Amino acid sequence: MTTHFFADTGVLLGRSMRHITRSVDTIITTTIMPIMFLLLFVYVFGGAIQTGSDSYVNYLLPGILIMTVASGISYTAYRLFLDMQGGIFERFQSMPIARSSVLWAHVLTSLVANLCSVVVVVLVALLMGFRSSAGLASWLAVAGIVILFTLALTWLAVIPGLTAKTIDGASAFAYPLVFLPFISSAFVPTDGMPGPVRAFAEHQPVTSIVNAIRDLFAQQPVGTGIWVALAWCVGILIVTYAFAMAAYRRKIT
Amino acid sequence: MSQTIRVRGLEKSYKELKVLRGVDFEVARGSIFALLGSNGAGKTTVVRILSTLLKADAGTGVVNGFDVAAQPAKVRESISLTGQFAAVDEILTGRENLVMVARLRHLKDAGKIADDLLERFSLTDAGARRVATYSGGMRRRLDIAMSLIGNPPVIFLDEPTTGLDPQARLEVWASVRELASQGTTVLLTTQYLDEAEQLADRIAILHEGKIIVNGTLTELKQLLPPAKVEYIEKQPTLEDVFLTLVGADSKDPR
Ligand SMILES: Nc1ncnc2c1ncn2[C@@H]1O[C@H](COP(=O)(O)OP(=O)(O)OP(=O)(O)O)[C@@H](O)[C@H]1O
Ligand SMILES: [Mg+2]
Numbered sequence: 392m393t394t395h396f397f398a399d400t401g402v403l404l405g406r407s408m409r410h411i412t413r414s415v416d417t418i419i420t421t422t423i424m425p426i427m428f429l430l431l432f433v434y435v436f437g438g439a440i441q442t443g444s445d446s447y448v449n450y451l452l453p454g455i456l457i458m459t460v461a462s463g464i465s466y467t468a469y470r471l472f473l474d475m476q477g478g479i480f481e482r483f484q485s486m487p488i489a490r491s492s493v494l495w496a497h498v499l500t501s502l503v504a505n506l507c508s509v510v511v512v513v514l515v516a517l518l519m520g521f522r523s524s525a526g527l528a529s530w531l532a533v534a535g536i537v538i539l540f541t542l543a544l545t546w547l548a549v550i551p552g553l554t555a556k557t558i559d560g561a562s563a564f565a566y567p568l569v570f571l572p573f574i575s576s577a578f579v580p581t582d583g584m585p586g587p588v589r590a591f592a593e594h595q596p597v598t599s600i601v602n603a604i605r606d607l608f609a610q611q612p613v614g615t616g617i618w619v620a621l622a623w624c625v626g627i628l629i630v631t632y633a634f635a636m637a638a639y640r641r642k643i644t
Numbered sequence: 645m646s647q648t649i650r651v652r653g654l655e656k657s658y659k660e661l662k663v664l665r666g667v668d669f670e671v672a673r674g675s676i677f678a679l680l681g682s683n684g685a686g687k688t689t690v691v692r693i694l695s696t697l698l699k700a701d702a703g704t705g706v707v708n709g710f711d712v713a714a715q716p717a718k719v720r721e722s723i724s725l726t727g728q729f730a731a732v733d734e735i736l737t738g739r740e741n742l743v744m745v746a747r748l749r750h751l752k753d754a755g756k757i758a759d760d761l762l763e764r765f766s767l768t769d770a771g772a773r774r775v776a777t778y779s780g781g782m783r784r785r786l787d788i789a790m791s792l793i794g795n796p797p798v799i800f801l802d803e804p805t806t807g808l809d810p811q812a813r814l815e816v817w818a819s820v821r822e823l824a825s826q827g828t829t830v831l832l833t834t835q836y837l838d839e840a841e842q843l844a845d846r847i848a849i850l851h852e853g854k855i856i857v858n859g860t861l862t863e864l865k866q867l868l869p870p871a872k873v874e875y876i877e878k879q880p881t882l883e884d885v886f887l888t889l890v891g892a893d894s895k896d897p898r
Pocket of ligand 2: 802
């Protein structure tokens with residue numbers, strides 16, 4: 392059965408990619424909130440924020456990318472939930488296909504959809520004056536971090552997608568994630584935060600991921616920071632994958 | 645005898661609710677077997693266990709020679725399930741749904757298989773439309789068409805004609821008969837007694853977690869004496885048999 396894993400995942404990926412291309416609005420709506428924050432912070436609050444960098448757009452973009460992914464993955468939970476409700480999930484489960492293909496197709500679709508949203512946001516930032524001297528290697532490193540982060544959050548989204556009782560429950564889990572960047576170095580440097588908040592901000596994953604991306608864009612030495620960022624991504628990925636698979640196994644047996 | 649489906653002592657509870665309390669039946673190869681029961685009798689539960697979607701608490705189910713608990717992958721290769729609620733992809737077109745299933749069954753020429761089935765289920769004109777625009781009957785026909793792909797030897801149909809108009813119903817019946825005539829074994833559940841009467845070679849009634857009768861239509865009718873009327877002899881309909889056996893207060897079995 393596993394011999395068909397790639398073929399089956401391919402067929403199911405084609406299916407859910409059609410869902411995306413037939414509702415391009417989901418990619419757009421994913422980008423609306425991050426773009427609003429980008430506009431708001433760059434043109435309204437940005438002037439009052441001292442970041443120590445010459446361009447606030449440059450400072451802000453990495454955090455906005457994190458926010459884009461955090462809001463985009465709720466659609467993955469939503470699509471998975473609809474499959475479970477509609478009975479098509481059971482049809483797949485009763486067919487002789489590689490069983491994990493059903494989940495992998497959703498995960499890969501989430502990756503593609505979120506990367507599209509990220510590209511849209513980067514294009515808007517470029518229009519707003521975002522500039523980076525980063526070379527190909529740095530851009531690839533940024534892409535790598537964003538992909539890992541998206542995978543980690545997507546597997547997180549799979550859990551409510553499989554277990555939620557209502558459609559709202561399936562997507563509500565994303566709200567705290569969307570706001571995590573606010574208590575990080577994404578909008579303002581952590582130096583000015585009061586003690587306990589600062590301690591939280593400096594030790595939560597968003598800060599290290601944002602700092603790593605920012606340094607890559609600015610051609611600064613990333614130091615050990617990038618390893619902390621990668622460790623967070625891989626760590627979250629492993630934990631969420633394990634929990635998602637456990638939830639899946641409970642569902643299908 | 646070649647019994648394609650063998651069910652022995654099947655039990656299943658949800659929390660303290662005992663849905664199945666030892667279900668036994670067999671279905672011969674190439675025959676149509678109807679499982680009758682009121683709402684909540686456990687018909688869907690039986691079908692889900694036999695199609696490997698649910699684990700029984702006790703008892704065995706063997707489908708096409710494979711144990712549903714021990715060899716679920718082999719069972720899935722032998723069956724096709726049309727669930728109680730149409731399992732179609734609303735966003736894809738009818739044709740895309742069929743092509744998808746054909747590919748997932750690793751068949752060559754998925755496009756031709758899809759076109760043939762569209763034709764056979766009078767969906768050719770609607771084939772390029774999204775399923776979201778289909779009527780309930782069209783959706784159900786597509787659903788059944790998807791289940792026929794790959795000619796599995798065993799087909800489970802859970803209330804295949806619920807919500808269909810009489811015409812669509814007759815079309816589904818014709819397809820089911822055609823399948824059985826080609827050697828496919830069909831297990832169908834229904835609440836429509838005439839459906840069982842029309843289609844099934846054998847009929848079993850599931851009530852309070854057990855099969856309370858199992859036989860051919862003629863055998864079932866013999867369970868009740870023909871009602872003597874003054875001039876003519878009135879044969880009991882299957883409905884009479886069902887209601888007498890299940891009891892008049894069968895509205896809510898629990
Ligand atoms: N996942 C579940 N959790 C708890 N109870 C369940 C679950 N699934 C089914 N039941 C209960 O089990 C009983 C049998 O359900 P089942 O769906 O098998 O009946 P059915 O004969 O198919 O009914 P219907 O004709 O309405 O489709 C019902 O009382 C139902 O409420
Ligand atoms: Mg049912």
